[in-house]
Amino acid sequence: MADNPPIIYLNNAATTWPKPPEVLKAVGQSLSLPVFGSGRTTGSQGEDYITLAREALAGLLAADTPEHVVFTQNATDSLNILIQGFLAREAGCHVITTELDHNSVLRPLHELERQGSIRLTVLPFENGSVSPDAVEAAVTPDTRLMVTAHGSNVLGSVQDVARMGELLHEHGVYFIVDGAQTAGHIPVDLGKLPVDAYVFTGHKGLLGIPGTGGFYLQDPESIAPLRYGGTGTDSFSLFQPREMPERFETGTHNYPGLAALAAGVNYIASIGVEAIAEKAERQTAFLIRELKEEPNITVYNESPALPIVSFNIQGMENDDVGFILARAYGIVARTGLHCAPLMHRAIDGGRGSVRLSLSWFTTDGECRTAAKAVKEIAQNANSSFGSP
Amino acid sequence: MRILRSVRHKSCADGSFMKEFLLSEPVPAGFFAYLENFGEVEALPNLGEGFYRFEKPDWFSIKGLAGDTTVEVRFKKEVMHLTVDFLYLLFTSYREGSVDLSVLKQREQAVGKRVREHLYGRD
Numbered sequence: 001m002a003d004n005p006p007i008i009y010l011n012n013a014a015t016t017w018p019k020p021p022e023v024l025k026a027v028g029q030s031l032s033l034p035v036f037g038s039g040r041t042t043g044s045q046g047e048d049y050i051t052l053a054r055e056a057l058a059g060l061l062a063a064d065t066p067e068h069v070v071f072t073q074n075a076t077d078s079l080n081i082l083i084q085g086f087l088a089r090e091a092g093c094h095v096i097t098t099e100l101d102h103n104s105v106l107r108p109l110h111e112l113e114r115q116g117s118i119r120l121t122v123l124p125f126e127n128g129s130v131s132p133d134a135v136e137a138a139v140t141p142d143t144r145l146m147v148t149a150h151g152s153n154v155l156g157s158v159q160d161v162a163r164m165g166e167l168l169h170e171h172g173v174y175f176i177v178d179g180a181q182t183a184g185h186i187p188v189d190l191g192k193l194p195v196d197a198y199v200f201t202g203h204k205g206l207l208g209i210p211g212t213g214g215f216y217l218q219d220p221e222s223i224a225p226l227r228y229g230g231t232g233t234d235s236f237s238l239f240q241p242r243e244m245p246e247r248f249e250t251g252t253h254n255y256p257g258l259a260a261l262a263a264g265v266n267y268i269a270s271i272g273v274e275a276i277a278e279k280a281e282r283q284t285a286f287l288i289r290e291l292k293e294e295p296n297i298t299v300y301n302e303s304p305a306l307p308i309v310s311f312n313i314q315g316m317e318n319d320d321v322g323f324i325l326a327r328a329y330g331i332v333a334r335t336g337l338h339c340a341p342l343m344h345r346a347i348d349g350g351r352g353s354v355r356l357s358l359s360w361f362t363t364d365g366e367c368r369t370a371a372k373a374v375k376e377i378a379q380n381a382n383s384s385f386g387s388p
Numbered sequence: 389m390r391i392l393r394s395v396r397h398k399s400c401a402d403g404s405f406m407k408e409f410l411l412s413e414p415v416p417a418g419f420f421a422y423l424e425n426f427g428e429v430e431a432l433p434n435l436g437e438g439f440y441r442f443e444k445p446d447w448f449s450i451k452g453l454a455g456d457t458t459v460e461v462r463f464k465k466e467v468m469h470l471t472v473d474f475l476y477l478l479f480t481s482y483r484e485g486s487v488d489l490s491v492l493k494q495r496e497q498a499v500g501k502r503v504r505e506h507l508y509g510r511d
Contacts, residue, residue, distance in 0.1 A: 323439075323451060328453055352401070380435050
């Protein structure tokens with residue numbers, strides 16, 4: 001790696017980088033001693049990283065019951081557990097989702113629809129979100145579930161899940177919210193939000209490492225467990241414990257991952273989510289303002305609540321723009337559909353876009369360099385491709 | 389100039405198969421001019437040392453920046469087994485200055501016939 005040029009990393013909506021030094025240290029520390037998981041060893045000299053992470057998460061998300069924070073591999077894993085665990089008891093019902101959702105929501109639901117297990121409605125969005133009134137209008141007598149993203153990974157918009165939840169609950173509809181893009185980026189108060197399950201991932205805004213995620217569940221009985229096995233507790237029983245979090249957490253945990261997650265969440269808490277959101281808003285607004293100065297750049301989100309900028313340069317493939325940014329300027333972005341095909345069909349005809357996404361560690365200087373680079377590419381694209 | 393190895397690959401949304409290749413030396417701008425003998429080349433010469441994209445429909449496309457030691461190649465997946473050798477040949481045959489294209493052209497014709505048969509059937 002020593003020979004590689006420095007990079008400006010603007011792909012934080014996929015996975016944040018760099019990680020705080022505390023996170024790297026926690027991973028090393030967690031591996032420097034044997035695992036001391038409760039119920040699985042006679043040793044007790046190490047930190048209980050799982051409990052630390054659970055309590056840190058519950059604190060950050062203002063969740064009343066830390067035991068209702070369940071750890072999984074990632075947000076996609078969480079969504080599969082929740083969607084299939086809920087629908088295991090509601091076969092044949094109607095489910096609502098939206099065009100702005102990620103494939104981690106769309107694919108499980110479309111597969112269930114293909115199998116004939118559910119009837120699915122996919123709501124269109126307007127100005128980056130679906131209106132709560134449109135959600136209510138889509139509810140039918142057999143609607144049992146709505147699953148949607150809190151924040152869009154393409155437009156950086158945040159949906160009004162508070163109002164959606166109120167309306168859905170009036171109709172007895174269960175509400176799963178995918179917070180993969182919002183946890184750690186904006187304040188989330190699960191003590192007040194009327195959602196039944198909130199999904200998070202460890203490696204994005206929470207500043208942990210890949211391989212960790214989870215969900216917070218208001219009522220554990222609402223979801224049937226899909227995995228069964230050893231929990232280190234109640235081992236005489238040949239059935240899965242009903243207690244939380246063992247009801248859903250089975251097998252050995254990802255100790256280094258959860259140590260990292262605890263450290264990441266504590267790091268965020270030490271700064272304050274509000275301060276993180278404020279800095280992100282300022283830097284994102286700067287990037288958008290700069291990009292809009294070029295007439296041949298189309299910015300798809302003019303006032304995002306999350307640090308995400310999606311754009312295309314007229315006359316150029318987004319993939320080529322990403323390639324040039326990476327190779328000629330050392331700027332890492334993401335191009336294409338961002339696992340959100342319906343969103344892209346709506347905003348750019350399915351062509352995809354270039355996405356720049358920031359983190360707490362993105363500097364103002366990096367934003368200036370990125371804006372200059374994108375504008376330079378756009379100015380050259382203006383002269384159109386020619387023969388060498 | 390040789391292809392040393394593939395360093396990254398992925399299946400693309402358009403159905404193509406992308407491979408990023410590490411080269412034995414930085415690719416010169418002249419290489420892309422040479423590729424014009426085999427397909428269409430587009431350039432944005434003012435970006436870095438020059439951004440180039442070569443397109444050979446039904447075979448593969450190559451994109452790269454002059455001076456870089458990697459290039460990105462997108463193969464038409466269905467005929468990749470027929471065209472990949474020709475890609476290697478394009479790189480090893482390139483020389484600064486004039487290149488004798490006769491052998492490459494013969495090879496291109498032979499591979500092209502097999503590609504057409506594979507994709508569209510025999511004439």
